[in-house]
Amino acid sequence: MLQIGRKRLYDVVVVGAGISGCIVSYLLAKKGFKVCLIDVKRAEDVGDKVCGDALIGRGLDLLGFEPPSDAIMNVASALRFHASGMAPITLKTRVFLLDRLRFGQYFLHKAIDNGSIFVDKCRAFAPILKGDKIIGIKARIDNSQVELFAKVTIDASGINCAIRRNLPKDWWVSKPIGRNNLALCYREIRKLKESKVNTEYCDVFYDRKVVPKGYYWIFPKLDDLVNVGLGARMTTINYDLKEGLYKHILTNPIFNESEILASGFGMLPISPPLSCSTASGFIAIGDAAKQVNPFIGEGIRPSIISAYIAAETITKSKDFDQDHLWSYNVDFMKKLGIRHAMFAAFGSFFERLNYEEIKPLLSVYEGGTYKFGDFEDFNIGLLLTLKAFLKGFKQLKSIQKETSIIKSVLSIYKDYPDSPKTFLEWMHKAERFWKDYS
Numbered sequence: 098m099l100q101i102g103r104k105r106l107y108d109v110v111v112v113g114a115g116i117s118g119c120i121v122s123y124l125l126a127k128k129g130f131k132v133c134l135i136d137v138k139r140a141e142d143v144g145d146k147v148c149g150d151a152l153i154g155r156g157l158d159l160l161g162f163e164p165p166s167d168a169i170m171n172v173a174s175a176l177r178f179h180a181s182g183m184a185p186i187t188l189k190t191r192v193f194l195l196d197r198l199r200f201g202q203y204f205l206h207k208a209i210d211n212g213s214i215f216v217d218k219c220r221a222f223a224p225i226l227k228g229d230k231i232i233g234i235k236a237r238i239d240n241s242q243v244e245l246f247a248k249v250t251i252d253a254s255g256i257n258c259a260i261r262r263n264l265p266k267d268w269w270v271s272k273p274i275g276r277n278n279l280a281l282c283y284r285e286i287r288k289l290k291e292s293k294v295n296t297e298y299c300d301v302f303y304d305r306k307v308v309p310k311g312y313y314w315i316f317p318k319l320d321d322l323v324n325v326g327l328g329a330r331m332t333t334i335n336y337d338l339k340e341g342l343y344k345h346i347l348t349n350p351i352f353n354e355s356e357i358l359a360s361g362f363g364m365l366p367i368s369p370p371l372s373c374s375t376a377s378g379f380i381a382i383g384d385a386a387k388q389v390n391p392f393i394g395e396g397i398r399p400s401i402i403s404a405y406i407a408a409e410t411i412t413k414s415k416d417f418d419q420d421h422l423w424s425y426n427v428d429f430m431k432k433l434g435i436r437h438a439m440f441a442a443f444g445s446f447f448e449r450l451n452y453e454e455i456k457p458l459l460s461v462y463e464g465g466t467y468k469f470g471d472f473e474d475f476n477i478g479l480l481l482t483l484k485a486f487l488k489g490f491k492q493l494k495s496i497q498k499e500t501s502i503i504k505s506v507l508s509i510y511k512d513y514p515d516s517p518k519t520f521l522e523w524m525h526k527a528e529r530f531w532k533d534y535s
Contacts, residue, residue: 107133107214109411110234110247112221112260114143117383117400118253119204124408126211133245134208135219135236143217144201147284147363150324151299151316152397154191155470156432160405164193168200170318171296176393176469179302180455186462190469192299194318195397219243221259224250230377230418234260248378249417251407255384256364269373269520274387276331278368280311280394283338284326286318286359292351293320301393303455307345309333310448315346325352328394330367330448338362367391369438369531372524373517375425377418380407388433392440392447399433406432419517427515435510436473442506442534446499458499475503505530 109125111118114136122134136143152164153176171194177185209215218238225233225244233246252260256274264271296317303312311329318324327342347355366387374386382388383400390399410425411417450458470476509530514523 105133105243105245107131107245107247109133109249109251110245111135111213111251111253112234113252113254113383113385114138114201114205114208114215114217115146115253115255115383115400116144116201116204116397117404118251119143119201119208120401120404121251121253121382121407122208122213123204123211124405125411126208126213128408128412130411132208132213133216133247134213135216135221135245137220138217140205140215140217141202143205144198146197146201147282147361148197148365148396149284149314149316149326149394150195150197150318151395152193152195152401153395153469154193155398155473157398157401160402162401162405164195164200165203168196168203170194170196170322173299173317174297175299175466177298177300179300179304180459181304181306181452183456183459184464185300186459186464187298187466188469188472189466194299194316194324196318221254223263224260224379226265231260231264231379249411249422250379252379252381252385253383253404256366258381258385260379261381261385264376264379268376269524270371270376270379270381272371272373274366274368278366278387279331280328280365280367281331281334281338281362282326282328282365282394283342283362284324284360285342285357287323287325287352288356288358289321289323289351290354290356292353294323294351296320304345305452307341313342313346322358328365331364333448365389365394365396367394367441367444369441369527370429370434372527373426373520374429375419375422377422380410380422380425382407386429388429388437390433390437390440392444399437402432403429423515423517427513430510430513434513435507436475438510439475439503439506442502443499445534446502475507502534 108130109132111122111134114134122132126132173192176188179185219236221234221236223235224231231250236243294317299316301312301314308327308329310333313327316324366389368387370388371386374381382403388399388403389396406425406428414421509527514520
């Protein structure tokens with residue numbers, strides 16, 4: 098346990114024991130780094146979080162990552178996307194439905210067992226700076242203030258961005274998350290009494306009458322236990338989300354006499370990832386770096402991937418200044434960031450359409466079964482363009498407009514700079530695109 102009032106020196110301080118914070122702490126401690134992991138929660142509550150509890154498996158095997166078996170409640174075989182009056186679009190992929198608390202606790206204990214020092218009920222509130230370098234953090238435990246010094250500080254504090262948002266405003270990494278780039282969701286875990294659900298599919302519904310600028314979901318943790326909720330961009334919400342769930346979704350007969358086991362609101366970023374997630378002595382990972390798929394709200398897998406990239410970057414770095422940590426930005430952009438930027442553009446395009454405009458676009462995909470990887474990599478364009486051509490001009494025009502937007506984003510993000518020397522030029526180009534497009 099940390100001694101109150103004493104200065105402590107570590108190789109790495111990790112702020113936030115969410116999934117990204119626990120995994121990066123575990124990976125670095127296993128490599129021999131002296132790691133201090135802190136969280137505002139009590140130790141027994143680490144892992145308890147409002148989310149969809151769904152982990153898409155694609156690409157995790159390349160990291161050697163497999164979720165712990167006792168935290169897996171179900172493994173679905175596909176995501177299904179529904180729109181009113183249309184046959185569902187099926188994307189084949191493994192989806193792990195998690196016991197979120199067990200999942201978090203497993204990786205917390207992996208971090209501790211491999212040598213990380215964990216301090217619970219500890220709130221980080223400010224970075225410690227020396228010139229243009231972060232050398233540690235200030236935190237509070239009860240009513241006492243402590244200072245933790247480190248060669249590298251990792252902000253894994255989620256949407257709160259406890260350290261990143263308190264960095265100097267002119268630093269590249271400190272760019273705030275605007276309200277327009279936040280989504281609010283409400284979800285419940287419900288035990289069904291009489292009905293059973295198909296555990297093969299995680300269902301996502303786009304219905305403008307229910308959620309005008311968002312979606313709702315029903316994810317099967319078991320055949321009689323579901324995660325059900327809805328969410329939308331904060332600036333578009335002019336109604337009570339909980340009331341919307343009860344009025345439009347829980348009226349489905351499968352929920353008759355069902356029991357609420359857990360409920361709550363949550364927030365997540367739905368924008369392109371941070372253009373820069375590093376500074377000298379600093380890395381932001383997971384939600385703190387806006388590393389969420391902005392179209393489907395997927396956050397667990399990006400958090401895992403970012404933790405692995407951060408650990409690899411730190412392990413290989415000879416120094417921890419901006420130049421040496423820059424590879425973290427490059428590697429995340431290559432693995433997920435480019436896709437997330439394309440999804441941000443597509444999601445914004447999709448939100449602007451009314452139902453009459455959405456229908457010809459989705460009719461091209463309607464009833465089809467695709468690989469999730471092709472969808473995530475935008476590799477189904479040529480097939481759909483042909484299909485749209487055969488369906489008629491309206492469908493072809495929608496697909497061409499969507500394709501043009503995606504190509505514009507790709508042309509920018511595939512040229513992400515290999516070093517910070519040319520970053521400003523690239524950043525201005527990216528910002529001009531998003532400004533013109535918004």
